[in-house]
Amino acid sequence: MAVIGRPDVPEGAHRRLVDALHEVYLRAGAPGVRTIAQRGGVSRDTAHRVLTNPALPTWPALEAVVAALGGDIGRFRALWVAARQPDAVVAEPPAEPVAGAGPSVRVLIVEDHPLYRQALVQAVGAFGHVVVGTAANGEDAVSLALETRPEVILMDHFLPGLLGIDATARIRSADPAIRVLIISAGATGELTLAALRSGAHGVLSKDVEADGIDRAIRAVARGEVHVPAGAAAPPEVAEPREAGEQELKPRERRVLQLVAEGYTDVQIAERLAVSVRTVRSYLDRVRDKTGERRRAGLVRVALESGLVRPRPGGATPDASSG
Structure with missing residues (x-):
């Protein structure tokens, strides 16, 4: 034949x-x-x-x-996604992925600067992840995200037309399973709060090393929140909670702070010398008092109240729970 x-x-x-x-x-x-x-x-x-x-x-x-x-x-x-976009760049995983890199994550990259977009594609692919596509503006990001359904989106904040956090809000509203990391040259407290409010799972600074990008992608894919170092809420947003919300007790505030710093329930239990069940009991009380059920929402509360003191690198490498 x-x-x-x-x-x-x-x-x-x-x-x-x-x-x-x-x-x-x-x-x-x-x-x-x-x-x-x-x-x-x-x-x-x-x-x-x-x-x-x-x-x-x-x-x-x-x-x-x-x-x-x-x-x-x-x-x-x-x-195929790359072929539909003339200016897209796709990096296939190398024959021998980085040792110990772990399972791959399907990633969509949204960045309007061609050179930085290509650098992100190469960095993400080098760690064995699959780049399902690239976009250069917020509108394309929304349509492509809902078409390809990536696990994680690296979303530049300052995009032409629709800003990254606005595109994130649309995507998360349409498909809450898609997780988003907002990328910015200046990972400020204001931006971190805005990102979390839009539904993003955190912020990634553009000056991070390649392995930092990989760690952030994997952490967010596991459901963790990535808060970069130095992103504590500034004075103008670190205001008290609404009067109608119950005040947190000292131990509840401490647990909330550790959650925002990226610690898992098990790690919090170890640091406070209590059982995991006790930690989760504290978290249940915090959720009841703040009205926030998601971990990302708890991080936002901690940032707004000025509790958080992020550790270098953002979220811990261990999977979060609760």
């Missing part, structure tokens, strides 16, 4: 997709269109069109063919 030739497309993201698909096709033994169609649950015409048509296929058709050929769905999703 004759081997199906790859279509002729210009250099760029689409060409990388075509080359990767042809490589997977050959590795699978160059099966016939009928076989691919049967394995993928599509028509022979669809299977043939995906492999030979120079036009970019629809994602459902491409996904079916890739699955039939035994390809990496996540990798091809990232390549």
